[in-house]
Amino acid sequence: MNTRYAKGLSFARRMHLPRSVGLGIGFFSVAAALYPAGLPTWGWVLLIFNGYAWPHVAYLLARISKKPYHAELRNLIYDSIAGGFWAGAMGFNPLPTVTALAMMAMNNVATGGPRMFAVGTLAQIAGGALGYWLFLPALFPPITQIQVYACLPTLVIYPMAIGLVCYRVALQLSRHKKALHKLSTTDSLTGLMNHGAWKDVLHLQFDNAKATQRPNTVALIDIDHFKSINDTYGHIIGDSVLKRLSSALTAGLRETDQAGRYGGDEFCVILPDTSLAQAIQLMERLRRTVNEHADARLPGIKLSLSIGIAAYGAHLTDAQMWLHEADMALYDAKTNGRNQVMTAKQGFVMLEPMSDEVK
Numbered sequence: 001m002n003t004r005y006a007k008g009l010s011f012a013r014r015m016h017l018p019r020s021v022g023l024g025i026g027f028f029s030v031a032a033a034l035y036p037a038g039l040p041t042w043g044w045v046l047l048i049f050n051g052y053a054w055p056h057v058a059y060l061l062a063r064i065s066k067k068p069y070h071a072e073l074r075n076l077i078y079d080s081i082a083g084g085f086w087a088g089a090m091g092f093n094p095l096p097t098v099t100a101l102a103m104m105a106m107n108n109v110a111t112g113g114p115r116m117f118a119v120g121t122l123a124q125i126a127g128g129a130l131g132y133w134l135f136l137p138a139l140f141p142p143i144t145q146i147q148v149y150a151c152l153p154t155l156v157i158y159p160m161a162i163g164l165v166c167y168r169v170a171l172q173l174s175r176h177k178k179a180l181h182k183l184s185t186t187d188s189l190t191g192l193m194n195h196g197a198w199k200d201v202l203h204l205q206f207d208n209a210k211a212t213q214r215p216n217t218v219a220l221i222d223i224d225h226f227k228s229i230n231d232t233y234g235h236i237i238g239d240s241v242l243k244r245l246s247s248a249l250t251a252g253l254r255e256t257d258q259a260g261r262y263g264g265d266e267f268c269v270i271l272p273d274t275s276l277a278q279a280i281q282l283m284e285r286l287r288r289t290v291n292e293h294a295d296a297r298l299p300g301i302k303l304s305l306s307i308g309i310a311a312y313g314a315h316l317t318d319a320q321m322w323l324h325e326a327d328m329a330l331y332d333a334k335t336n337g338r339n340q341v342m343t344a345k346q347g348f349v350m351l352e353p354m355s356d357e358v359k
Helices: 002-037 041-064 068-089 094-135 145-185 195-212 226-233 235-252 276-292 319-335
Strands: 216-223 258-263 266-272 305-311 341-343
Touching: 002 041, 002 068, 002 094, 002 145, 041 068, 068 094, 094 145, 145 195, 195 216, 195 258, 195 266, 195 319, 216 226, 216 235, 216 276, 216 319, 226 235, 235 258, 235 266, 235 276, 266 276, 276 305, 276 341, 305 319, 319 341
Parallel strands: 305 341
Antiparallel strands: 216 266, 216 305, 258 266
8 A cells, every 4th residue: 555655656746847847838828828818817817826836736635645646647637627628718729729738638648548648638628618618719719929939838848848757757667677677586585696597697608608618617505404504593594694605605706707596505606717627726715715714693503515516518418417417516525525525527626726817
C-alpha cells in the first residue's frame, strides 16, 4: 500500500511541472481569444484561477488523497473539461482551441494511453458544450495576429516541458533497469555474481579461450566443514563466514578475475589469461590467507578451503566439461585431506615461491 502511495505521489509530482507551465502560458492564448468577446469579470477570475492556481490545487489534492495516482487521473480529466470549457467560451476559435486541446491530449496520451485519450476527449466535448452554452459566443471567429503570437509560447515551451519530464522518466527507468539487472545477477549475501550469472560468464570465457587459444583457468572453492560451522554456531555465523570468504576473494583476486557464489558454501572463480601454474599460486595464496587469518568476529573458528582448478584445453568440448574437471579436482582436494589446492588430472601440486607475474 505504501509503495502504491509513493508511486502515485511521484506521478503527481511529475505532472505538476508540465501542468504549471502549460496552463500558465496557455492563459495568454485563451485570454487573447476571449478578450474581443467581452468576457465578464467572473470569467476572468475563473480563467486566472485555472491558469495559475489550479496546478498547485491539483497537486495538493493528489498529495492529501489516499490514492494519489487516481486523484491525479481525475485532475487530468478536470484539465480536459476546463480546456473544452474555454474552447467553447471562445466560440472554438481554431488556433487557440487546437493549441490548448492538443496540448491536453498530449498529456492524456502520455499518462494513460488510448483509454485516457478517449476519456479526455469526451471530457473536452462536455466542457466545450458547457462553455458555449454559458457564453453563446460567435462560432469560429477570425484569427487575429495577436492570437497567433499568444499561441506561440504554448507551441514552443510546453512541448519542451513535456520532453524534460519524459527525459527524467527515461533516466529513472534506466537506473531502475540497471538496479534490477544487478539484483538478478548478484548474490544478495556476498555481493558476488550469482550461480546463473557466473555460468553465463563461464560460457563466454570458454568460447573466447577456444577462439583465441589463450590460457584460461577456472577454480571451484569449498569451505571445509561448513555444515559443522552452521550446526555449531548457527546460520548467522555461517553467513559471516561466507561474507568473509567473499571479501577475501574480492581483495585477493585481480581486477580481471571473475568470482561468484556457485551455491551453498561453494564459490567459483574464472581466471582469464592465466596459466595453470599461475592459477595454482593465486589460489594457494587465497587458501593461506583464509587459513591464517583470525577474525575477532568469529572467535574459535579456523577456516580452511579446498580448491579444485582446471585449465582450458583443446580436449574440452564445452564449458560444462571444463567446469566438471574443476569439480573433480575439488572432489580430490576434499577426499585427500581438505585444506589444499588440487588440479584436474595432475592432482596436488607442490608450489614454488609465488612469481611477481601474479602478485
